[in-house]
Amino acid sequence: MAARVTSVFLYVKDVRRSLEFYNEVVGAEVLQVHAEHEGAPYTLAILRLGYFTLMIHPQEPHADEFVDARLGVGIHLQMQVDDVDRFYQHCMDEGAILALSGEPTDQPWGWREFALRDPDGFVWSVYQDKTGGQWTV
Template identity: 80%
Template sequence: MAATVTSVFLYVKDVRRSLEFYNEVVGAEVLQMHAEEDNGPLTLAILRIGQFTLMLHPQEPHAEEFADTRLGVGIHLQLQVDDVDGFHQHCIDQGALISISGEPTDQDWGWREFALRDPDGFVWSIYQDNSGGQWTG
């Protein structure tokens, strides 16, 4: 049986702030935004990065589940781009880069990558595959 990972749910402190980060910095397309009442806080934002769906939910209604954890800990996401240096500069230009690894670096396995954290501490490896397809993320 073949399976495909299609989406991830991220529980965030501020859905609108995270939506802006993923739309403006990462380039995710905003598909849907939902609030329980008109002009109320967002309760769900659905974004698309390529064929992958990112769903942002507020953490607060699930506070009990997160009582002993910190957001962003224990998950590491990857985003493949065509030009990692250009994407790194884009992040800097947007003023939203919270880098944990500094400049893009060439790795032994053929990737050129850097890591950044989103507003809630989720870590993303941003990479360009220069291995000729020998390594798939």
């Protein structure tokens, strides 16, 4: 049976702040935004990043599930870009929070990458594949 991962649900403290981060810094396309009524806090934001969908939900309604957990811990996401140095500079220009690695670094497995932390602590490994297609999916 063939399977393909198509989306991720991220539970966040502030859906609007995460929506702005993923749209303005990462470049994700906003597909849908939901609220219970006009002017109410967002209850869901759906964004597209290439063929991948980000479903951003508020953490508060699920507070019991997060009693012993910290947002962003236990998951590490990866995002491939065409020019990691240019994307890194874009993140710097946007004031994004960089995590772990600092500037893009060449890795022994053929990626040039850096780590980007979103407003809730989810870490993205942003990379450029320099292997000539060995890591192409």
